Amino acid sequence: MNLQDYLDEAAAVEREGLAAFAGAPDLEALETARIAVLGDRQGRVKALQEALRTIAKEDKPAAGKRFNETRSRLEALHSERKSALERSRASARVEDLTLPARRAWRGAKHPVTLVIEEIEEIFRELGFTVAQGPEAETEWYNFGALNFPPNHPALDAHDTLYLEGEGVLRTHTSPVQVRTLQTYPPPIRVLIPGTVYRRDFFDASHAPAFAQVEGLCVDEGISFVDLKSTLNRFAERFFGASRTRFRPSYFPFTEPSAEMDVQCGICGGTGCAACKGTGWIEILGSGMVHPSVLEAAGLDGERYTGWAFGMGPARIAISRYGIPDIRILYDSDVRFLEQIAQ
Numbered sequence: 001m002n003l004q005d006y007l008d009e010a011a012a013v014e015r016e017g018l019a020a021f022a023g024a025p026d027l028e029a030l031e032t033a034r035i036a037v038l039g040d041r042q043g044r045v046k047a048l049q050e051a052l053r054t055i056a057k058e059d060k061p062a063a064g065k066r067f068n069e070t071r072s073r074l075e076a077l078h079s080e081r082k083s084a085l086e087r088s089r090a091s092a093r094v095e096d097l098t099l100p101a102r103r104a105w106r107g108a109k110h111p112v113t114l115v116i117e118e119i120e121e122i123f124r125e126l127g128f129t130v131a132q133g134p135e136a137e138t139e140w141y142n143f144g145a146l147n148f149p150p151n152h153p154a155l156d157a158h159d160t161l162y163l164e165g166e167g168v169l170r171t172h173t174s175p176v177q178v179r180t181l182q183t184y185p186p187p188i189r190v191l192i193p194g195t196v197y198r199r200d201f202f203d204a205s206h207a208p209a210f211a212q213v214e215g216l217c218v219d220e221g222i223s224f225v226d227l228k229s230t231l232n233r234f235a236e237r238f239f240g241a242s243r244t245r246f247r248p249s250y251f252p253f254t255e256p257s258a259e260m261d262v263q264c265g266i267c268g269g270t271g272c273a274a275c276k277g278t279g280w281i282e283i284l285g286s287g288m289v290h291p292s293v294l295e296a297a298g299l300d301g302e303r304y305t306g307w308a309f310g311m312g313p314a315r316i317a318i319s320r321y322g323i324p325d326i327r328i329l330y331d332s333d334v335r336f337l338e339q340i341a342q
């Protein structure tokens with residue numbers, strides 16, 4: 001075969017081969033075309049390679065170069081077309097519209113986090129900022145500065161987790177009140193969310209580690225009226241409560257102290273299982289900051305007054321979502337958490 005005929009033949013093999021691959025509608029047709037063009041036994045490229053033998057010696061380099069180009073172009077287009085057909089077969093497989101949809105995994109906030117964020121949002125509107133502090137505390141910040149007498153039962157090792165050497169895992173978020181009063185001059189309005197630790201057994205209503213939210217307001221001329229009006233406003237926003245009541249109570253760090261109840265939203269005050277028949281639901285402890293707490297933090301207890309409150313968002317989450325056992329909140333069972341996810 002002379003060189004020109006060979007080059008013409010190579011061009012024809014290339015052109016027809018490319019057309020066969022590009023036109024193959026599916027993988028089966030492509031395989032048939034591959035055998036006809038690139039097949040080892042009877043393929044046209046194989047025939048072209050054998051025809052090289054009939055080329056005169058001086059024309060062999062040019063013919064061989066053309067042969068190599070032809071083969072590599074055809075191989076490249078074949079593998080490109082093959083991948084494209086495989087991809088479309090894979091996507092065609094999930095185009096069955098009768099299949100149930102595969103739901104994407106969606107993360108969500110924990111119910112206790114949702115409650116804390118809602119509380120924060122309401123107090124933010126009332127001019128409060130969020131403050132945080134360490135969970136491993138000194139005994140002075142956890143008890144001494146908060147007016148706990150040295151023989152108070154809370155200091156007992158049966159109630160408090162003492163750290164080796166010195167210090168405790170804080171039993172409430174109140175040490176952050178003292179740290180805030182030491183760091184910033186009044187007026188102070190802070191909300192203090194955080195984890196606290198008690199030496200409690202894990203049962204249906206107790207956990208050894210749980211969330212707490214406290215609030216603190218200190219300035220000149222702050223009175224119990226400010227406490228009641230602010231907390232009433234909160235109860236109205238958070239619980240939709242139309243009525244609240246304050247019952248005298250006792251905490252070392254406030255004087256006077258009061259428990260705050262909201263009227264049961266389920267029975268409207270007539271008594272039901274949710275409120276244990278009383279018509280009221282206890283939501284928080286509060287009181288006027290004891291002057292010795294202000295003094296311990298370095299403030300003038302004659303000049304400044306303030307009020308504080310503390311509540312447990314886990315208990316609020318339990319009553320809000322009708323959860324029967326507090327341990328469910330800490331199990332990280334996605335089947336449960338998904339029901340509350342927003």
Ligand SMILES: [Zn+2]
Nearest residue numbers: 264267272275
């Ligand atoms: Zn009720």
